[in-house]
Amino acid sequence: MRIIKYLFLLLLLSFVALTIYIATQKGNFTVKSSKVINSPKATVFGYVNDYKNWQKFSSWIASDKDIKLSYSPTTAGKGSTLTWEGINDSGNIQTLYTKGNDSIVQKMEYNGTSSDVFWSFKDTIGGTKVTWKSVGKMDFMLKVNSFFGGGTQNKLSKVYDKCLANLDKTLDFENTTFSVKINGIVKKLETFYLRESFTSKISDITRNANVVFPKILTFCKQNNLPLNGKPFIIYHTYDTINNLTKVSFCIPIKEQIFTSEGSEILAGKLDAFEALKTSLTGNYTYKNKALEKTIKYTTDKHILIGSNFSHLEIFTIGKNESLSPSKWLTDMYFPIKPKVIPPPYRKVVKDSTRIVPTTIKNEVQSEF
Template sequence: MRILKYIFLLILLFSIAVAVFVATQKGDFEVTQIRLINTPRNIVFNFVNDYRNWPSWASFDAEMKPEFPAFTSGKGGSFSWEGSENDGDVKTISVKENDSIVQQMNWNGLPANMYWTFKDSAGKTKVTLKVKGKIGFMPKIYAAMKGGANRIMEGIFEKSLVTLDKTLDREINTYNIKVDGIAEKTANYYLKQTITSTIDNMPRNMRIMQSKLMHFFTKNNIPTAGKPFVLYDYYDKSKNLTKFSVCVPIRDEIYTAPESDVTFGKFETFHAVKTTLTGDYSHLREAWDKTRAYIEANHLTKTDGNSLEWYKVGKEDGKGPSKWVTEIYIPIKDAAVAPAPPAAATVTAPTPAAPKPETPKTEEEISIP
C-alpha cells in the first residue's frame, strides 16, 4: 500500500513538473520563410491573393474542408476551414497590388498575423512569408517534444511554399488555345460598368468592378442570365490606356437611375472569329494574337464593333486556373465560312518569360488587347 502511495506521489510530481515546464515554454512563435518561385510576380500575387486557391497548396491540415464567402480576394476577402487536426480562418487586412499582403489568421482559436512580400529576382519571384502568433497549452506539449513552436511552424509554412511553387507551375503553365473559326454570337442584354484605365491596372480594376456589379445584382434582386464578360472600346498600348466595360447578361431590358454608374447595354447578333482559351488568364495575349493571325491568314475584315472576352468557367466554379475557360470574339464582316483551323492539343508550357517588347504601331489606337 505504501508503494502505491509512492508511485502515485511520483506520478503527481511528474505531472506537476511537466505542467510547469510546458507553462514556462515560449508560446509565441515567429517564423520567416523565403522561396524563389519560377512564375512571374503578378501571377504569384494574384494566386495567393485569392483564397479559393489556398486549399491546393496551404499545408494546414491534410483533410482541409474549406468554406468560401462571397469575397475571397483583396482587402476584406476571407475563408475558413475545418480539418481532422485543426480548424481556423484567414482574413486579408491590407493589400498593395503585386507587392504585399497582410492577413489575420485564427488557428484553433489562437491569433496569428501573416505578412507576404513579392519581389522580382533574376526572372523569378522572391516570396517572403513572415508569420507571428501564439500556440495554446496542448500544442505547447507537442511543440516541446518536437523542438519548439518555431520549428513546427517553420515546417508547416516551408511545406506550404514548396507546394505553392509546384501548384503554380502546374496550374499556370498547362493551357490550351483553340481558334474555333467563324461563329455567330447571338444578341444579348446586359448591365455594365465602364472605366478608362491604364493597362497595368486593368486586372485589379476588373476584379473591383465585377465585385461591385455582382453586389448591385444581389442588392436589387436581379437574376443573371449567364457568365460575366468584358467589352473593349479601345486598347492603346502606346499610351498604356484602355477603355472597357465589365458586363453581366440579363434576360430583359432594365434601365437604372441616371446617377447610377451601372447602365443597361445591348448588342445585336454578329459574326466573329471565336477563340477558346482553356487555362489561366496570363495566356490571353497569346490567344488574342492567334485570333488576329487567323483573321489575317483568311483575309477576313474586322468591323468597328466591340471585341469581347467571355468568362465561361472560372474560380467561382471551383476550378483551378488550368481549367478556366475564356472565349474571345472579334467581330468581322459577313463572309463565307473560312477553313476550320487544325485542332489544338493541350500543352504544358515552360514558365512564361517576360513579354518581348512589341514593335510600335502606326495607328494611335489598337482595338484589341
C-alpha cells in the same frame, strides 16, 4: 549486484529529474516562416484561404497517403474548417477572420496542441511576401518531443518552410499552365446588359475590372435585376501601340431596362452577330498569346474581323468559380466583317426603234 541497483537508482533519479525539468519549462512557443511567392497577392491569398487547396501544399497532409480530410460546407473565408485524421497526425483548423487580400487569422489543433495562426500577404519585388506565424502552448508530450527533437520552433519551422516552398511550386504551375484553342466561327446571341464605359490603358484592364464589375453587380442586387450570364468586356477600340482601349465592362441581364440620365451605369443591347471564337484556358495574363494565335489564324484563313468593335471577352470561369488560375476560362469573340456580295450582272439591250420623249426639267429655285 549492489552496483546494478545503484545504477538503476541513478537512472531512475535522472529520469525523474529530467521529467521535472521538462515539465517546468515554459510551454509557450512562437513559430514564424516567410517566403516570397512568385504570384500576385490576390492569387496567393485566395489559394491559401480555401482549405480545398491545402492538401496540395501542406507537407503533413501530402506525406500521408491514407490521411482522411473533411471540410465544412464552405471551404473558404470566415467560419470554414478543415479536419484531418492520419497515421501520425490529426487535428483541425478553423478560419476566424480574413481581411481583403492582406491577412487570415485561424485557430488550429495539431496533435492535441492548440495554437493561433496568422497569415499576412504583402506585395513585393518578385511577387508576394507570405508570412506564416503560429503562437501556442505545448502540453507535456509536446515538450518531451521538443526537448529530444531540437525544439518546437525548429521542428515546426522546417514544416512551415516546406509548406511555403510547396505553395510557391504549386502556384508557379497554376500560373504558367495555359492553352489556346480556336473554336471556329459561331453565332453569338443577342444580349441585354448593364455597362460602364471609358477609355483605359490596356495594361490596367484587370485592375479596372476588379473595381467596375463589383459596382455593377451591387447595382443589380440593389435593383433586383436577375443576371443572365457571366461578366464580359467589349473592346470598342484596341490600340496596342499607344496602350489604349475604349472599353465597356458589362454584366448581362435578362430584360432590357433604361437607366437615368447622367448615371455611370448604362443599359445596352448587343445584337446577335457572327464571330470567330477563341478560348483561353489558364491565367488571364496569357491573353496576348490568345490574341496572337487568333490574328495568325485569321490571316492564314483570310478571315476579316473587327466590324463593329475589336473583340469581346467573357469570363466563363474566373476566380469566383475557381481559385486555380490553370482552370480559368476566357472566351473571346471577334466579330466577322460581312462579305460584300456584288449585285448580279444584268445585260441591258438598247431598243433603237423606241422613241424617247424629250423631257424639260424645271429649274430649281435657288436658296440664295
